[in-house]
Amino acid sequence: MDDRLAITLVTGFLGSGKTTLIRRYIETPAGADTGIIVNEFGEVGVDHSLFVHAAEQVELVDGGCLCCARREDVAKAMYRLVQLSQNGRSFSRAILETSGLADPAPIIATLERDPWLRTHVRLASVVAVIDAVAGLDNLRSQPEARRQISIADTVVLTKTDMRNAASAEELSAAVLKIAPDVTVLEAQEHDFRADAVLGGSGNPATNRLAFNEAQSSHSQDVSSFTIRLKEKIDWPAFTIWLTALLHAHGDRILRIKGLLETSSANTRLAIHGVQHVMHPPTHLPKGDDETGSFLVFITRGLEQQAISNSLQRLLRV
Numbered sequence: 001m002d003d004r005l006a007i008t009l010v011t012g013f014l015g016s017g018k019t020t021l022i023r024r025y026i027e028t029p030a031g032a033d034t035g036i037i038v039n040e041f042g043e044v045g046v047d048h049s050l051f052v053h054a055a056e057q058v059e060l061v062d063g064g065c066l067c068c069a070r071r072e073d074v075a076k077a078m079y080r081l082v083q084l085s086q087n088g089r090s091f092s093r094a095i096l097e098t099s100g101l102a103d104p105a106p107i108i109a110t111l112e113r114d115p116w117l118r119t120h121v122r123l124a125s126v127v128a129v130i131d132a133v134a135g136l137d138n139l140r141s142q143p144e145a146r147r148q149i150s151i152a153d154t155v156v157l158t159k160t161d162m163r164n165a166a167s168a169e170e171l172s173a174a175v176l177k178i179a180p181d182v183t184v185l186e187a188q189e190h191d192f193r194a195d196a197v198l199g200g201s202g203n204p205a206t207n208r209l210a211f212n213e214a215q216s217s218h219s220q221d222v223s224s225f226t227i228r229l230k231e232k233i234d235w236p237a238f239t240i241w242l243t244a245l246l247h248a249h250g251d252r253i254l255r256i257k258g259l260l261e262t263s264s265a266n267t268r269l270a271i272h273g274v275q276h277v278m279h280p281p282t283h284l285p286k287g288d289d290e291t292g293s294f295l296v297f298i299t300r301g302l303e304q305q306a307i308s309n310s311l312q313r314l315l316r317v
C-alpha cells in the first residue's frame, strides 16, 4: 500500500477562486484533517487567514512566486507537514495552493525529484481553477493561465453565476482546446462535489510528465506592493474608491486583496478585487495576529505611488 501523504495541487490564475474551492472542501467531513500549504505572490499573505479557522494545519509561503523564488520554502513546508503527520498529527491528505501567477510545473518537478519528498509525498492530482468572468481573456493574454490549464487533471469552472460571465460551454471549449483530455467541472452546478475533486484518490495525467521546465517564467512586468493603513476605514467611501479604481485601471490591476478594519464593524473585512471586478467582502473574526489594515496589489505596469496618493486623498476627506 502506498502510505505517502497524498497531495493535491490547486492552481489557477489570480483571483480565479482557488481559496474558495479549498474552503468548500475543508468544510466537508473529508476535508477536516487536511494540511494546507498556500503560496501567495505578494509580501503579505491573506489566504491563510481565510483558512485558519477551518483547516488542521496551514503553512503560508509568501513573498515570492512559487515557480521560481520559493521552491525551497514550499519543499520545507511539505517537510513540516509530513513530519507533523508522522508525529501523531495524522493528515488524510494535503493541498498545495499555488500563487495565481505560478507555473505549476517546477513544483511538480520538486515533488518528483527531491529524494526525501519523493519517498514521503505523492502527487495525487493537479486541479486548475478558471473563472467565467476573466478566464477567457486570461487564456488569451496570460501565458501562466494557459500553462496552468495545460498541466491539470481536472479543471474547475467558477463564477458562472456572475453577471458578465461567459457560458460554461464556451469556457469549457476554450479549456479543452488547450487540454483535450482534462475533466471539466462547474463549481456552481448543484451536484459539484469539492470533496470528490480535491479529496479523490487521483488520476495523474501523463501530459504533465512532458512539461519543459525550462519554459517556466512569468512576466517580468508584474509587481506586488502592500499599502498599510493606520486609520479605520470608512467602508462606504472605500468601496466607491475601489470600484472607481478598478473601473479605471482594472486592466493593469490583476488582483487586490486585503484585510480592513472599518469604523463600523467589529470584524475584519477580507476584500477581493479581480481585474475590473470587486467581489463582496467576507467578515473575519479579529485574530490575535493583529496586523491592522492592509491592501496587497498585484499590478502590471501601475505605480504604487499613484494608488497610495489616491487612497490618502480618500482617507483625508
Ligand SMILES: Nc1nc2c(ncn2[C@@H]2O[C@H](COP(=O)(O)OP(=O)(O)OP(=O)(O)O)[C@@H](O)[C@H]2O)c(=O)[nH]1
Pocket (backbone or CB within 6 Å): 012, 013, 014, 015, 016, 017, 018, 019, 020, 021, 047, 099, 100, 158, 159, 160, 161, 162, 187, 188, 255, 257, 272, 274, 279, 280
Ligand atoms: N460569485 C462567485 N464568486 C466567486 C466564485 N469563486 C470565487 N469567488 C469570489 O472570487 C474572489 C476571489 O476568490 P479566491 O478564492 O480568493 O481566489 P484565488 O484564486 O484564491 O485568488 P488568489 O489567491 O489571489 O489567486 C472572492 O471574492 C470569492 O468569493 C464563484 O464561483 N462565484
